[in-house]
Amino acid sequence: MLEAKNLDQSEQLRESLLDLARANNKEREARTEAEALLAGLYALTNYDNREKMFDSLLEILRTQLGFDKAFILAAKAGKLEVVATTSAQFSEISWPAEKVAQRMALGRPLAFFDVRLAPEWQSQSEACRQGVFSGLHLLIRDYPNPAFFICTHPQRGFFAERHRRLASRFAPLASQALINLDNRLELENANYRLQLEIKERQKAQAQVVNSSKMAALGEMAGGIAHEINTPLGALILNAEMILKKIALLPGPNEGLLKHANSVIQIGQRISKIINGLKTFSRDAKNDRREAFSVRELIEKTVELCGEKFKSHGVRLTIDDRNLDTRIDGKIIQLSQTLLNLLNNSYDAIQDFSEKWIEIRASASDSFIDIRVVDCGNGISPQNLEKLFQPFFTTKAIGKGTGLGLSISKNIVKNHGGDLFYDEKSPHTCFVIRLANSQAGRPAA
Amino acid sequence: MIFSANVKILVVEDDGDMRDILVDVAEATGASVFQAANGKSAISRLEMERFDLVVSDVQMPEMGGIELTKAIRAKTSDAPMVLLISGQTDLSEDGALAIGAAGLIHKPFSMDSLFAKMSQLLSLKASAKAG
Secondary structure, three states: OHHHHHHHHHHHHHHHHHHHHHHHHHHHHHHHHHHHHHHHHHHHHHOOOHHHHHHHHHHHHHHHHOOOEEEEEEEEOOEEEEEEEOOHHHOOOEEEHHHHHHOOEOOEOEEEOOHHHOHHHHOOOOOOOOOOOEEEEEEEEOOOOOEEEEEEEOOOOOOOHHHHHHHHHHHHHHHHHHHHHHHHHHHHHHHHHHHHHHHHHHHHHHHHHHHHHHHHHHHHHHHHHHHHHHHHHHHHHHHHHHHHHHHHOOOOOHHHHHHHHHHHHHHHHHHHHHHHHHHHHOOHHHOOOEEEEHHHHHHHHHHHHHHHHHHOOEEEEEOOOOOOOEEEEOHHHHHHHHHHHHHHHHHHOOOOOOEEEEEEEEEOOOEEEEEEEEOOOOOOHHHHOOOOOOOOOOOOOOOOOOOHHHHHHHHHHHOOOEEEEOOOOOOOEEEEEEEOOOOOOOOO | OOOOOOOEEEEEOOOHHHHHHHHHHHHOOOOEEEEEOOHHHHHHHHHHOOOOEEEEEOOOOOOOHHHHHHHHHHOOOOOOEEEEEOOOOOOOHHHHHHOOOOEEEEOOOOHHHHHHHHHHHHHHHHHHHHO
């Protein structure tokens, strides 16, 4: 009797112990699950890169679900494509997004005893299904941009109720992470666009400041030109009068003639500087334009400097392509611009043993480019910034006024074009870019 | 000598230095040269006597070259008018012709270019008279 009672008690005790062990197991399971969820939450919200985030997602799910292989599909132009995978065999998978997503509810995993029963898997090759028998599909993001988590196992019917429960717990976490990621990317894009816009505006503002500076300089130059050209005119006429009177004097007067001539030349140089500055204030609307060919422009310009180049060992070549392209503009002003570029090249290449300058024209539907290339090795970055600023020069004192390029740029701009330095060219290269007025018109 | 002393030229210029040398240059042609410091005194000069040629600055106090040209054309004076411009002005060669001036020269200019203009205008005038 006593024995039977003892037996009964020990039976009860054993059951209590078993209950305790079961409760312990459950508690441990719940704790690891909670820890994994927490780790997942942390990982998923902290990745700013889609691939890294998916890899992390796969890692967390692997610990929880014990799958063999897995991959993540995301919609791209109506197709579900693999964005992360633990095995390369899945990388070619491409399923119709709408069809696959329709069969699924968000966060409700679908377990397949054998994936060969699922239509999307049936279309896959044997190589792709290598070692894949049971499968678990989980929609982690809903239509219209569906995303799936899919894991597989080589044992048929591996994924049971427990796996589905765990997977469904992770689904909202993964969906939220995807949404966060998209939001973050969108925010970054917006931020990037904003920064671009700020830069654009700063550039535009700098241009406005620059052009108003130029206009002010032009206006001032106009005023100065009026005040200076009259006494300068008197100065030159007086020097010419001296020349005439020297001619009447007896004896050799080379010294006097030289000095009087110098006064005239210096006066003309002053006038050139003043008149050059004036072009900044010129209203191009009143200028009379004419049509001429690139060839005419180049020939007219080379007439003025060709001899000098030849006698100083500078080889000047003119590419014969596109020379008949027509330009609509002021030939004298554009010739002044081209001459300025050629003379700059000439001055810059004096130290080279083999000196050459080339003029090349090209025409597209919208532009005519006239390039002046020389044997030089380009312009240093620190000079590049100031290249077109008035009074900036690298030439020796008295050699350059520092106005040539700024005036030239202004002339080309008044023609509706631009003058710029080609940074991509291996040799020093300046480009006069003009609008192609002949574009789309039949050749005359 | 390019011209005879019978040829009378009026130089109108407010800048003293420029006026002096213009007078010298004009006298070097052999012509008789008179001077005025602005448009107004030029008009009183032109009302008193006949001139064969007027060389005038455009920007002057009191009365500038453009107003002077208009004023003497209104009084049907036939003296050819050469306008000298410096710096900022909207006047073009065409604009000068339109108001009745016969020529436009930009300052600074060479003596030869002024001589050439003067000769051209005076020979035109002579042939017009002869015709």
